[in-house]
Amino acid sequence: MKHLLKSYILLSLIVGLLIGITVKNYVLTVDLPAMGDMDILLLWKDTEKRVNELEINSINLKNNIQQLEAEIALDKEVLDLLKSRDELKTEIGLGPMAGPGLIITLDDSPIRLREGIDPSFYIIHESYLRYLINILKEGQAVAIAVNSERIQINSNISCVGKVILVNGKRVAPPFEIKAIGNPELMVKVLRQSSFFKLLENYRTMFGLQVSLRVSPYLELPQGTGVIDLEFFGVAP
């Protein structure tokens, strides 16, 4: 009888633990209509496609508005205001920009993992992108994009598992960081930075692919991140 009681206690513990984990998984997926992996994947693909369509729709509407405003604004005062506004938006990252700059290309190591070495040394982490962008800003970059995702004032670079997200959109290696600005100054600041030196060491030691090249002309797209101007006020 005692033995049976012990078995029940053990079983209850296991069942309780499993129910707990299942409930946790359920809570995670409760606001999604599907539970299976295939369903999640399909929903993921659909949502990504829909977000891309909405972004194109949003860009088209913005261009349409710009055109209509230009048609209405026939006098110089209004045209000047429109120009100032568009310059500010470009600075924030919401307008396209072109000019000379540089391209940093990063990719995971093609070398097979060596035993006993932390595998994270062989891959590009999202923090690497953040730190390089910070250095490029120090080098007075005026516009930056990662794999055609423009870095806006409020851009966020995060990582969900092995997926890197820029402005909430998935970007995959090889990563191309394009920066418009004075190429010589940006290269100088990069070469002087301890982080870039560390990346170059990783290239030698673990085979991380890191390259830097200057470009006489780069075109960066406008940002697609949404900024809600009604959320805040302007201080007097």
Added chain:
Amino acid sequence: MKIKPGFLIALSFLIVVVLLVLQFKAREPLLREVGPTSSSEAIIYLRTLNDKKESLLKEIEKLEFRVLELNEVTLEKADFERSLNQEIMKWEALLGLKGMTGAGLEVTITPQKNQVISAETFMDLINDLWGGGAMAISINKNRIGWNSYLHQIDNQVFISGRLIESPFLVEVIGSTQVLESVLKIPGGFEEKMLIQGVELKITTNNRMIISAGGVQ
């Protein structure tokens, strides 16, 4: 009717097997196309995508309204100029050229004596806050603009060349609820600081003002 103990044990084992199957099914990796990502990570990404979809839909609604307005040419020149000026002020506030008002958080970071908060930690914090929908951020009254950068020399951290010293006051305007949850997420900034023994105080302020400039 008396239930035999053997039947109860068999039933319990059946439940355990069912739950185990459910567990393994939930933990299966997604297809090769999306990489070695677990279901829960895929769900987190889906949520991010859904948030982006919602904000894009809202933005498109506003843009369509604006197109309608412009198509009807109901805007008088004076109105048009006024609305443009207001919009310009908002963009300037966002860039840090003008001060910003709104609800937000005040985060005070007090490291222990001789403890260093690295430039990378501040970069990660700023990144988290933008991800939480921040509209303006300042650290020790240094406004973070598009081109602000951080660097560290020995134990000293600089924002665009200006030294910042402990205690660090991070002010941020945005949704207090979202920002607070971003900081308090398991494994997030608060947890990292507490593990290091850094004192962290987060308070909400519904009438916050973050001044212009500082760093541009």
